[in-house]
Amino acid sequence: MAQRRMHDMGGLEAGPIDRREHEPTLVERRIDAMMMILRDKPHALWKTDENRRTIEGLPPELYxxxxxxxxWVESMRRLLVEKGVLSDAEIDARLAEVRARHRGAAGGGS
Amino acid sequence: MRAADLPDARFRVGDRVRVRAAYPPGHIRTPFYLRGRTGRVIGVHGAFPNPERLAWGEDGLPPIPLYEVVFAMAAVWQGDGAYGARDSLAADIYEHWLEEAAT
Amino acid sequence: MSGADGRGPQGLAHSHDHGHDRREHGHRHDHEAAAHGHSHPFQPDLQEPSQDWEFLEIALRELLIEKGVLSAREIAEKIDQWDRRTPQNGAEVIARAWVDPDYKARLLADGNAAVAELGYPFEGLELIAVENTPQRHHMVVCTLCSCYPRQLLGIPPLWYKSRAYRSRAVREPRAVLAEFGTVLPEDVEVRVLDSTADCRYLVIPMRPAGTEGLSEADLAALVTRDSMIGTAQARAPHPAPTA
Known part of the structure; x- marks a missing residue:
């Protein structure tokens, strides 16, 4: 059965284009930068097509x-685990710590 | 850089080609909407590692000839779109996704 | 990347202090928006990261730095490198092509070499320049992901990566063009280029009428990002020349 995959969207119906400009935030630019650094030499941890394949495999609600x-950051996480650079356990632990830190810093948090 | 005359390229500029109507799983760079459509080779870009293998961390060698193929919008959408009679669409398609089109 | 990366877009005060200890509290600085020379209605980074995926970025970065995989400096330098790649670099290339037919011929023959001539390295991918003419208008999309000549033009706009643009550009290009305010005569061929592989496309928009006397720098100011993607045409000179 011919199956169109989620990312392969050429020709599908869609609404108007949201043309608002958005300057990438610092977090976004860091994600971009890390993805490029880790892909390129001397790191060369993965290839662009591996990033694409990983993004194409993300849960649809996330895509x-x-x-x-x-x-991108979700793909980077998966690639870092796939390549054995980081483990899910250490990422989850650090993520919990970062969340707590920021929610505390924001004040008024529970 | 643009190897116009790739010695082992199967197709040449001007050839009519059909994109394979295949639907394999995996990481594929041939858009769904072009599969089974017929167009014309307007450029031979050279040979590039196979992205379907690169996607799994392999080297993608041997490289595969990559073609620029132009399609009439009408041939792709068959009336179901908003385009002019002369409008066209071009995409870069790897050789293993192309076959000779009936003339 | 080559030494040309030391070069900023011409005439821009890109002095910034980033590169040093950019923390999540450091944010964008107003001077950057001004320095890029085009307006940004949104400056959304003036708040703390609040989304879970933003926290994920922080977590991954901290772990990678602690393990010595990456350094903060490496990240800061890479950000700087990308900040220097802006549509103005592309505009400079187009303006040169408009005034210098030999340069345009080189750009059309070998995009990578031609942009490198102006100090903009474009590596690892083929840069292909396509020329808009009274007979044919090109418009670039990547239906599969977000391929874009970013080594020259910088990070693509959000709309370029949106479902709406990626879905519709190949099937209803004239409706999409109309949303960008671009209406072309029926006898002009609209050619949509779907960037599916290792080639990146740069549109050379048509040089606007009434620009014969303009300097290269004034011409470059007419070349918008969208005109190099092909969703728009180059700007008309302003103010309109008077007889």
Missing amino acids: DGGAYYQR
């Missing part, structure tokens, strides 16, 4: 519902 760089 469509998420911000562009959310897809």
Whole structure:
């Protein structure tokens, strides 16, 4: 059965184009920068097509519902685990710590 | 850089080609909407590692000839789109996705 | 990347202090928006990261730095490198092509070499320049992801990466063009280029009428990012020349 994959969207119906400008935020530019550094020599941890393949395999709600760089950072996480650079356990632990830190810093948090 | 005359390229500029109507799993750089469509080779870009293998961390060698193929919008969408009679669409397609089109 | 990276877009005060200890509290600085020479209605980074994926960036970065995989300096330098790649670099290339037919011929024959001539390295991918004419208008999209000549023009606009643009550009290009305010006569061929592989496309827009006397720098100011993607045409000179 002919299957169109989620990312392969040429010709599908879609609404008007949101043409608002958005200057990439610092977080977004850091994601972009890290992705490029780790891909390029001397790191050469992965190839562009591996990043694409990983993004194409993200859960649909993330692919469509998420911000562009959310897809990238989620892909980076998966690639870092796939390549054995980081483990899911250490990422989850650090993520919990970062969340707590920022929610505390924001004040008024629970 | 643009190897116009790649010695082992199967197709040449001007050839009519059909994109294979294949639907394999995996990382594919041939858009769904072009599969099974017929166009014309307007450029031979050279040979490049196969992205379908690069996607899994392999070297993608031997490199595969890459063609610029132009399609009439009408041939792709068959009336179901907003385009002019002369409008066209071009995409870069790897050789293993192309076959000779009936003339 | 080559030594040409030391070069900023011409005439821009790109002095910035980033590169040093950019923390998540450091933010964009107003001078950057001004220095880029075009307006940005949104400056959304003036708040703390609040989304979970933003926290994920922080977590990954901290771990990578602690393990010695990356350094903060490496990241800062890479950000700087990308900040220097802006549509103005492309505009400079186009303006040169408009005034110098030999340069245009070189740009059309070998885009990588031609942009490198002006100090903009374009590596690892083929840069292909396509020329808009009274007979044919090109418009670039990447339906599969977000391929874009970013080594020259910088990070693509959000709309270029959006579902709406990626889905519709190949099937209803004239409707998409109309949303960008670009209406072309029926006898002009609209050719949509879907960037599916290792080639990146740069559109050479048509040189606007009434620009014969303009300097290269004034011409470059007419070349918008969107005109190099092909969703728009180059700007008309302003103010309109008077007889």
